[in-house]
Amino acid sequence: MKFGKEFTSQMVHEWEEAYMDYNYLKGVVKDISKFNKKNAPLPEVAATPKGSLKRRISMYRAFSGLQSRLSFKGSPKIENEDEEVILVSALEQEGSLGHHQTKFLMSSEKGGEYEVVFFRRLDDEFNKVLTFYQKKVGEVKAEANELSKQMDALIALRIMVDKPSIEMHSETIDDSALSPASLKSPGGSHMEAIEEVEMTGEEIEEDGSSRGKQDTPKRVRFRPAPLEILDNVRINIEPATPVSTLKNVMKNSKANSSFSKDQLRKAEEQMKKAFVEFYRKLRLLKSYRFLNVLAFSKIMKKYDKTTTRKASKSYCERIDKSDLGSSDELTRLTERVEATFIKHFVNGNRREGMKYLRPKAKRETHRVTFFLGLFSGCSIALVAAIAISIRAGHLLEHEGRGQYMENIFPLYSLFGYIVLHMLMYGANVYYWRRFRVNYPFIFGFKHGTELGYRQVFLLASGLSVLALAAALFHLDMDMDPKTRSYQPFKELIPLLLVIILLLMLFCPLNIIYRSSRFFFLRTAWHCLCAPLYKVTLPDFLLADQLTSQVPAIRSLQFYVCYYVWGNFKTRSNTCQDSSVYQVLHIIIAIIPFWSRFIQCLRRLYEEKDSMQGLNALKYFSTIVALVMRTLYDQKRGVFWKVMAASTSGITTVANTYWDLVIDWGLLQRNSKNPWLRDKLIVPHKIVYFIAIVLDVILRLVWMQLVLDFQELPHLHKKAFVAIVACLEILRRGLWNFFRLENEHLNNVGKYRASKSVPLPFNYDEDKSL
Template sequence: MKFGKEFASQMVPEWQEAYMNYTQLKNLVKRILVFRQRQTRSLNKVKPPSKGTSLKRNGSLFRAFSGLTSRFGNASVKRDKEKEEVILASAVQHEDEEQGECLKYRTIFLRSSDDGGEFEVEFFKGLDYEFNKVVNFYREKVEEVVKQAEELNIQMDAFIALRIKVNKPAAATPGMERNTGEVSEQHQDIRVDDANEHMMASLDVLKRIKLNATTETPRSTMRSVFNSLSSDLQFNKNELKEAQGKLKQAFIEFNEKLRYLKNYSFLNQLAFSKIMKKYDKITKRNAADAYLQMIEKSYLGQSDEVAKLIERVEAAFIKHFCNGNRSQGMNTLRPRAKREKHRVTFFVAYTAELTNVLSCEGCFFGFALALMVVIIINMHTKDLLKNDEKTQYMNTIFPLYSLFGFIVLHMMMYAGNVYYWARYRVNYSFIFGCKPGTELGFKQVLLISSGLSVVTLAAVLANLEMDMDPNTRSYKAVTELLPLGLVIVVGLIAICPFNVFYRSTRYFLLVCIWHCICSPLYTVTLPDFFLADQFTSQVQLLRNLQFYICYYGWGDFKKRNAQTCNDSDIYKTISIIIAVIPYWIRVLQCVRRYFEGRDSTQALNGLKYFSTIVAVVARSMYSQKHGMTLKIIAASTSGIATIFSTYWDLVKDWGLLNKNSVNPWLRDKLILPNPYIYFIAMVLNVILRLAWMQTVLDFHEAPSLHRNALIAIVASLEIIRRGIWNFFRLENEHLNNVGKFRAVKSVPLPFSYEDGDKNL
């Protein structure tokens, strides 16, 4: 792999703009090369032809003989090259409005009068700009981590004092705080690091701190709302455990940021070395040494704060959070990269070269296609779906199995999202807050979706075969239990406590679902509202779950007749409520975010979802009762909600439709190389939203299709729309993080100080 690609692959995605622009500098070097090649060709054209062998000898042949025994036979050549000064690289004082007085690095090219010297002057100007950008960014980030280290020091002082107070009350008496001779051996492990190693941690800090109240559980949220409880320390083990958990996570994130900075410094120094060597190779000059010496003497090359902080963070983490177990501590701070498993590739996607289109010819997909062919052949050859049987199947069996079809389609769209996020370096694992190394790649997602599709299609085929076989046809009730059994198996796998089937991902998903259910009692994070948005596109799946409960709960499965469910007014009312629930969850999440941040945008977002609720209720009532009045109400409310939602998708969620942008009607920054893809996505978003509205309002009738089939098609189109929305929504979030250089999560710290006093 060429260095340029390797350099880009190792960048922190959120800091990409802060790295040296290797590609641009490489292009400037290429311009120098092109000029020199043209110059050489022009000289060769005017050079007179050679007339025989010249007897003139090279002047070097008449110089003094250097000898065969000299240890430094080429020393004179080196001295001649060293005398040939090409550049003067230096640092000068510079006044900056934001940073004040600082060093600015500048290079003077001494051969600008040479032919093509203007290209080399331009190269060094670009080189200086990139180097100053890198140094300034690195200095800012180092100053930032130094301040964070000071904050963590203060937090650790308070944590150690709290640990002494809770676990060693006998050692917490005032007379023993600074008298290490009176502390027993069992207390010696609780110490303040560095200069205060010989002293027991002072408990005075506990008088000036408070425990930051957590609002991450429904119980704590209700207490904070109704009781306004004080966050004074109670000195109990629960407080100690909570503080330890927060500080441990803060240390992990802080260490990750330090490692990012260390790698940033190394990669950029390597990039400057590579580009200077490339310049020397093309120009036959000796400028690299002088420039690299300047880099080595700069803040980027001389600063060692990051390396020292990494050592101290590792030592403190191992001591205070891993009981001195270095192996455990380093595995936590430096998790190993996730290894690709070949069996996943075999079962899911034995992929040829992955280009713009994801081409998968895997084992499970082959099984799924084969099963689909067998099912279709069985239906046609045995004339299974006659008029009466077709209606019966579409009213009962089809809704039962289409539930799995919606899940598989959604997961396949998500697999496509993951593939393109990874391809265009959208840091989706960081945005979602996944534990490092546990995020699923697109192959893993395809493995799950294709495996589920195979099991579902096998169940459908078994259902058909049992219906057609005279020996098993009398066991109609047992045959109807196959879909229910499949739902139970999938549910048990989802909540399985054992470390199988990607347990960490399943747990993460279940936690997000619980947060959605308990809205607004949890602080709303991006994974929570992102998942709630997925549910708004899976209304038909939720209604199918309702059909499961009715169909099996009321015993309709015994006679394969859903008349009880379809004729029940209660069932129809609950169906409307179920359609509203996902949107209501989003309304509550927007309300919670509004009161936490006082952001008026969240109020408008909540109003958008509320308008959708009104439209869903109107459409559902019209589909059940019909009537011109209901049709007008449903059409008007759906139109308003569609316009509102489409605008929000394009402008707020995707950040597009900016007419003053560098890319007209798009964003200033785009990840995809072809801008027309964004316009196609916008048009598709509008069409798919309108298709949903028009179909529900019966603007287009399809007499050849059963009503449930038409509903499934429209629901599938909404899932596809959501899959497209997912990519651009996360792309916009990634670009926002890039704009603010947010590469690590901000972790709330456990302690706060009275009157902002940090002098503990």
């Protein structure tokens, strides 16, 4: 792979604009090369007899050795070997220390203006990279100081919780009282005391003079961690459960006067996450520094090779002397973070600590590709078999067709909705990776646990094989007269399939991508318990996905109706006619929209962002439209039709505008790309216009349920509802890609490449002064 492509592939996605523009400088060097070739004199070439050996001259070339070059007496010296080509100087400007400027000393030569342009742009790129690097180093230094203060508070809290007998001031205590064995927590979960207390290592006598270790008395004065800092610290731990959230609200978030082991455990977890994320920032910054230094070295070597000059040595020396090349602050800080994390969070186990700090990337295996192909082929074969069975058995004209569509079809359509949504997500992952959208960072996946598109397609194809095989088996038993006597077992097949799916989803064993399954369950629980959890991006994105899965949620309601209140043995049910079912039919459908409505209200309260209030109003209008549409479907009548059509029209316009303008950031009239936005990831603009048209059309499709256009020949109403639901899932998959693209570009615009981890302690500066 050429360096330019490798350089681009290893960039931090969100910092791309801060990297050296290697391709542009490479283009300038090519311009210099073209000019030199165009104006170079033609060499006189001696005629070579036809048929002579081309490699003959290599027999007379001198061999200079594999490693060292030998100099012989009488060998000619290369003239102008150390000829000065450029003069690099550092200028001090207001607000910009270390600004570098290069003067090309041979601009009077023919074609020198090309090289002047090259060095001018090279200086601009170097100063840009250096300024960004110095800014980021300053940020990590400030964050390191904050983490140090947090560690002081954590160590003091450990002593206060594990050893409450230790007083706040220095006192004369026995040497064994601070031994590692005596200061371990009862459960052995915390570190040894010498690591928690952070003693100075120097033992002090009563008179204040220091004494060596050999003649240390048994009773000496130690200086334990400054526990007084807990007087100026308030524990700031986000409630982890709905119950703790309610308790926190009732207490009005007052400062804690006592400390518990539960608070200590949560504070340790937050500090652990903060250190892991801070270490990741340091690694990203080190990678940024290394790649840019290497890029400058490569472009200077390419310049020397093109112009036959020797300017790279002078310029690279200047880079090495700058903060970008000579600063070892990051290295020292990285080593200190490693030592602190290993010492204070994993009991000195370096191997365990490095597993947290440097998790290994997940390896792609051929096994996934093999089973993906196998399940995909089986799914296609099963679809063909079902089509043949329906055609051969004349099931479309069968007298029991209506009964089957009313009772069995909704049971199996649930799996179709889930598989289609997974396929759309897998396609999104493929295109996010292709266009370098950092979706693992946006979703907040733990490093190395995110699923690639192959894994998502594997899960979708595996589930489709189960569902299609069950449906085919069900049809076969329906058509075979010998098996019609096994109706109870036959009707239980969809229920067994749901049970298998739930067991796989909640399985505690480390199989079938456990971390991703638990991430989904945890996020779904946050959505269900909104607003008792702090709203994060995965929470409201999943709630948005669920708003497109209302038919699937209603299918789960129908499972309860069919197998609990319905007579599934005779394939009939009357529970759908009950008023309780109809009310639940509305309530269950509005749960995802209500969750998003409550999430927006909590974000409005916390962030004071008026856009969250408008978003909440949008979801409330959707809830009203959904209720009116369901009531019209149940009661019919002109009044309910007018109410359903008007509310649905209003919410359709509002949702479409929000999709295109707010979520996607498009339709900006004065942008660089008219009616799109300034920055685009997909290179073809027509894709965005097609997406806009499709989103509008698919938003209007569900209006057909209100306007009674669903009466199509040879198409059952349940089938039409399923088709509309599938189109909504397709629209949601389209929405997902451009929503995350816009989020990624926002992160790029703010150079946000790492997560912001809340710290467990707040210092009261007024008291500490």
